[in-house]
Structures are given as C-alpha cells and as structure tokens.
Amino acid sequence: MTVAISFQKVCKTYPTPRGELHALRDVNFDIEEGEFFGLLGPNGAGKTTLISVLAGLARASTGRVRVMGHDVVDDYAMARRSLGIVPQELVFDPFFSVRESLRIQSGYFGVRDNERWIDELLEGLGLADKAGANMRQLSGGMKRRVLVAQALVHRPPVIVLDEPTAGVDVELRQTLWHFVAELNRQGHTVLLTTHYLEEAEALCGRIAMLKQGRVVALDRTSALLASAAGTMLRFKTDDVLPAAIAARARVTGRVAQVTARDAAEVERLLAELRTAGIRIEDLEIGRADLEDVFLSIMGSSPSAAEQVSA
Structure with missing residues (x-):
C-alpha cells in the first residue's frame, strides 16, 4: 500500500521559563492511502501540534513528516497541495460570498475552471442556497461547512479534519460524514481528530491515541474494542x-x-x-465501547499504556 502520511520519530519542543516543554515525543506511524484514520487524545495531548507540523504551520524539532511522499519542509509546496485541512477555529473572510471564497481558495492552488466542482461541494454540503450569501451572514454551522468546502476545493488526496463537528448540530454532522465518507470510498485519505468518540468508532478503521505527546495506542478500531474485555x-x-x-x-x-x-x-x-x-x-x-477503551488507556501509566500500542 502507498503511504499517504508518514510521521517519522517526530519531536516538538518549546522553550519555557521552566525548561523545555515536550509537545511531541517520538511520534512514529504511517497512514496508508485510502484509510479513514482517527487521532484521539485529551486536551493538551499534542493532536493540534502534530497537525500543525503536518500542515507546515510549525516545524518539528526533530524527525520528518511526509505527505504523499513529499517532505513537508523540503518539498513544502507539493506537500501542502496534497492536503486539505479543516481547522478547529472558524476562520473566514468577511468581505466575500461563499462562492467567491471558494473561487479565491481555488486560485491559491492555481486551479482554473473549477465551477463544476464548486457546485458539487455546495450541493453536497448543503450550501447551494447560500452560495451568494456573505460569509458574515452565515451561522456558525454554515461557516463550518464553508471551511470544509475550502479544504476540498483543490481536490486534495489527503483530508485532515481537526474537530470538524465541535459545537455543530446533528444535521451538519450527518451531512458532513455522508459527504466525507463518500470521498473516502473514492480513495481519499482522511485523518480525523475528534472528542466525539462514537464518531471515531463508527468511521475510523484505525486509531492512534496520544497522551502527553506520545502515541500510547495504535491499532485497528476493532482490535482496540476487543482489548476492552x-x-x-x-x-x-x-x-x-x-x-x-x-x-x-x-x-x-x-x-x-x-x-x-x-x-x-x-x-x-x-x-x-x-x-x-x-x-x-x-x-x-x-x-464496552471506544470511550471505555479511551478512558482505560488514558488512565493507565505511560508504561502500561505503551504496551497497548502496536
């Protein structure tokens, strides 16, 4: 299988008045092309830091990260072209309509004549009737849908969803997961972080769990559930x-x-x-469900938790 995302012994430290803060410690795993992969952990575990390194927003202190074979530092342009990232924060330009925002995002990646795909995104994400609306006029859930559309507008092979359903309604969750699951069936690789563990259990074929910057569990979802005897x-x-x-x-x-x-x-x-x-x-x-597994692993000592990882 082709490796879509590769984290190779990634460490990230930050200087603080009390010494170095280790946000990531020897994170080392691959995500294969076409996987729906979950990245779980409590707040402060290092999930967003790892995604920032993947996206080129932060640089690893040591280690290497590749996207579709492209190093995120040495070949950053191709690595970023291969990624579509939906951030946690609602970031939008208040001066443009939904369609204009998607056209501008297309331009960032040099994609021309993209109207047909933009129409598909608008329809698939329930935004067709909002295409001409200014971003300021949209509800929080609608803005979240636009962020998803912006991440997908250049047809990236790898999609990263960082808490995409945080604070949104049930309808949006269902619309989003139906659309993303279809993209995954078409061959797109999906990396998901979420605090809604039932989503990860239902969607992800494999899951990694981070605790204090370390991978403390890494296995197929079915195997993790089976471990919760x-x-x-x-x-x-x-x-x-x-x-x-x-x-x-x-x-x-x-x-x-x-x-x-x-x-x-x-x-x-x-x-x-x-x-x-x-x-x-x-x-x-x-x-037992994935939440039980998660709480068991997070409640274990680092040495015990590491025995669960594969």
Whole structure:
C-alpha cells in the first residue's frame, strides 16, 4: 500500500521559563492511502501540534513528516497541495460570498475552471442556497461547512479534519460524514481528530491515541474494542451509588456505566445495587465501547499504556 502520511520519530519542543516543554515525543506511524484514520487524545495531548507540523504551520524539532511522499519542509509546496485541512477555529473572510471564497481558495492552488466542482461541494454540503450569501451572514454551522468546502476545493488526496463537528448540530454532522465518507470510498485519505468518540468508532478503521505527546495506542478500531474485555452495565438512577461501585463507575447526569469482567460479576453488581436500595431504570447490558477503551488507556501509566500500542 502507498503511504499517504508518514510521521517519522517526530519531536516538538518549546522553550519555557521552566525548561523545555515536550509537545511531541517520538511520534512514529504511517497512514496508508485510502484509510479513514482517527487521532484521539485529551486536551493538551499534542493532536493540534502534530497537525500543525503536518500542515507546515510549525516545524518539528526533530524527525520528518511526509505527505504523499513529499517532505513537508523540503518539498513544502507539493506537500501542502496534497492536503486539505479543516481547522478547529472558524476562520473566514468577511468581505466575500461563499462562492467567491471558494473561487479565491481555488486560485491559491492555481486551479482554473473549477465551477463544476464548486457546485458539487455546495450541493453536497448543503450550501447551494447560500452560495451568494456573505460569509458574515452565515451561522456558525454554515461557516463550518464553508471551511470544509475550502479544504476540498483543490481536490486534495489527503483530508485532515481537526474537530470538524465541535459545537455543530446533528444535521451538519450527518451531512458532513455522508459527504466525507463518500470521498473516502473514492480513495481519499482522511485523518480525523475528534472528542466525539462514537464518531471515531463508527468511521475510523484505525486509531492512534496520544497522551502527553506520545502515541500510547495504535491499532485497528476493532482490535482496540476487543482489548476492552468485559461487559458494560448502563442504567439510570437518581440515587447515590454505593462507594465501591461509584469508584469504578462512569456517571453522566442520571446515567451510570460500570464495567464487569463476566456474567458472575454482573450478577454481583446488580445484587449490590438491590441491597443498597438503588432504584434503577432503563438497564442495558452490552459490550464496552471506544470511550471505555479511551478512558482505560488514558488512565493507565505511560508504561502500561505503551504496551497497548502496536
């Protein structure tokens, strides 16, 4: 397989009054052409720094990065032409309409006679009726759609989505994922960072997890899920959980989730809840999901987490 993105022992340090800050530590993995790849990690893990190095917005302290075989430093023009990046921030020019913004973006890459593809982007991303609207008139979700269109307007083989659905509505998420999934089926490589782990679980064939600048897990999504051996109890309650169960539960509002190793432990947990007089609703018993895997790995010590990586 052709390698679309290659990170080779990438380190990034920043000087601070207290000494060097290591934002990236020996990041070393490849993303193959045509993959839908997830890059996950908590805030401050180094995801955006890694994407900045990939995009040429920051330079690695050591190591090399290539896009479609082009070094991002030595052959930066071809590397950047191969990339389409959707940033986290809503960055737009307030003086132009949506269509004008896409025409200008085409010009940055020297793409002429691009109207047919611009029309496809506008239609595919639900922007056709906003083509003549000034960027200032658009809602935050519509501006996000324009950013996606700008990233794709020069037909890059590699698409980088940095938190593309942060703060947007369900309709946009569905529209975006349908459109991007179709591009991936056509052969485009997609690198996604997201805090919505259900998106990564549904879309990504492989996933890397960063913690404190290091890759602490790297495997196929199915393998990561299989590593989370056990059963997950999910239920709703208004009562305070017993201390022993609360210490291992993940609680979101009224919803509690507790991992059990096997059926015997499921029975024991339910018995403990009954004995404590906990009133539960909507009990579900299922497999652990990617969020459980993520929390397990991020809660591990670096040495333990590194054993998970492949």
